[in-house]
Amino acid sequence: MNRSRYLFSALSFLSALVVVACSDAEKGSSGSSGSGPENGNAEALPCDVDKILSTKCQTCHGASPKFGAPFPLVDRSDLVAPAVSDPNKKVYELVAARARDTARPMPPPPTEPLTAAELAIFDQWIAAGMPAGKDTCVDPGGGGTIDPPTLSCTPDVLLAPSAPYVMPKDVQDQYMCYGVDVEIGQKRHLVGIVPRIDNSTIVHHILLFKADEASPSTPTPCNGGDIMGPLLAVWAPGGKATELPLEAGFPLEGTAHFTIQVHYSNIKGLDGQQDSTGFDVCTTTELRPNDAGIFALGTEDINIPPHGSLDVSCDYQFPRDMGAISVISVMPHMHTLGKHLSSNTVPTDGSEPSNLGLADPWNFDNQIWYDNDTILRGGDTVRTRCAWDNPGNRAVEFGERTQDEMCYNFVMYYPSQELESKVEDLTSPTEDVSCVTTK
Numbered sequence: 001m002n003r004s005r006y007l008f009s010a011l012s013f014l015s016a017l018v019v020v021a022c023s024d025a026e027k028g029s030s031g032s033s034g035s036g037p038e039n040g041n042a043e044a045l046p047c048d049v050d051k052i053l054s055t056k057c058q059t060c061h062g063a064s065p066k067f068g069a070p071f072p073l074v075d076r077s078d079l080v081a082p083a084v085s086d087p088n089k090k091v092y093e094l095v096a097a098r099a100r101d102t103a104r105p106m107p108p109p110p111t112e113p114l115t116a117a118e119l120a121i122f123d124q125w126i127a128a129g130m131p132a133g134k135d136t137c138v139d140p141g142g143g144g145t146i147d148p149p150t151l152s153c154t155p156d157v158l159l160a161p162s163a164p165y166v167m168p169k170d171v172q173d174q175y176m177c178y179g180v181d182v183e184i185g186q187k188r189h190l191v192g193i194v195p196r197i198d199n200s201t202i203v204h205h206i207l208l209f210k211a212d213e214a215s216p217s218t219p220t221p222c223n224g225g226d227i228m229g230p231l232l233a234v235w236a237p238g239g240k241a242t243e244l245p246l247e248a249g250f251p252l253e254g255t256a257h258f259t260i261q262v263h264y265s266n267i268k269g270l271d272g273q274q275d276s277t278g279f280d281v282c283t284t285t286e287l288r289p290n291d292a293g294i295f296a297l298g299t300e301d302i303n304i305p306p307h308g309s310l311d312v313s314c315d316y317q318f319p320r321d322m323g324a325i326s327v328i329s330v331m332p333h334m335h336t337l338g339k340h341l342s343s344n345t346v347p348t349d350g351s352e353p354s355n356l357g358l359a360d361p362w363n364f365d366n367q368i369w370y371d372n373d374t375i376l377r378g379g380d381t382v383r384t385r386c387a388w389d390n391p392g393n394r395a396v397e398f399g400e401r402t403q404d405e406m407c408y409n410f411v412m413y414y415p416s417q418e419l420e421s422k423v424e425d426l427t428s429p430t431e432d433v434s435c436v437t438t439k
């Protein structure tokens, strides 16, 4: 099998996180209950503004911020405070900007962005000079909680570290990895995956890989070069559980190796934070009719000139004798210079192309499996296009470090075939993939 050495290596994820050293914006956490304002309270927000923050923001920016959010957004004073990432700006100015930022939106995906009506309420409040609220808000406020997603199956396997990760208070941002080996014996199907979040104050997002070999069971800093195997599940706050359709399951046999990667964020420098986050998994001996698989489309032939851009499209034609395959979901993957990734069929009969993934603009902070129900048939051609801009004065090539670049579109599908990597490979060119650079 011509499997790319890097293909399923540690996917670099969010490591360019903007770090906001932020202790003095902390004030809102004392004295603010997050509940509706009282008459004459200068800290109170008008109820329409309060409602937006409590429903869309305080799941993370609550009185005790969660999932790596740097400060509370509970009281008026939280919004008029100077922003720590840019002391020349006030927090409300950053809120207005990030709520409209398509590349790094707040709230972050998969949570829905603010609606035009919500943005207008916020803009009008700023234009009016950010008056304090006068009424007691009916809305309970205080921020909803992000309910952990649920599965329709009953988990029978817990993937957790053998000891908790203890986060040093002077580490702001850290990717930790650990392995779990599960004795499966006779073939089983893995059919559902849901995260089990332990310490939501510091967990930013988590990934589950099926691995080729065992790795340490205690959390150790992830090594970007580790080969991890196919990425089975990704979770960020607000995300869903992963459930395979009834027609398919991921085959497991003998000893199954898994690697879990947890991204931690402790921007506020809290002391003594510990975490044992992992995944609950459903496996079954009642085998589904099909094995599920994952393959990748794209290219590793990447070289983006300094102060320049690159736009590459690669075509792959499925073997003519291949039976139909059903796509379950797709996950585009690039690094921080990516601008666009799209993947679609190229019909020859004049019919509409089917979308197999679109990330435009590409958002490095939003790497999830998107549901997709395309049927692919033998002889079909799929075109995967990646585009980058490189503002730096050094050429950027393919590689696994965050400062390198990638162009993969992962496709989860059934029934499993010998497809694995349909990526233009630098070292051993794949005959059935052909790429053109359009700019």
Ligand code: HEC
Pocket (backbone or CB within 6 Å): 017, 018, 020, 052, 053, 056, 057, 058, 059, 060, 061, 066, 067, 068, 069, 070, 073, 083, 084, 085, 086, 091, 094, 095, 098, 099, 104, 106, 107, 108, 111, 114, 237, 238, 265
């Ligand atoms: C799922 C958790 C989550 C939700 C929901 C969320 N945020 Fe954030 N927010 C974060 C994290 C994590 C950061 C720090 C990383 C970053 O800047 O992207 C952040 C950073 C920010 C910043 C940048 C601060 C700075 O100094 O640069 C602003 C402004 C912000 N959030 C506003 C909002 C607003 C307004 C909402 C609701 C409309 C919201 N956020 C909803 C997690 C969240």
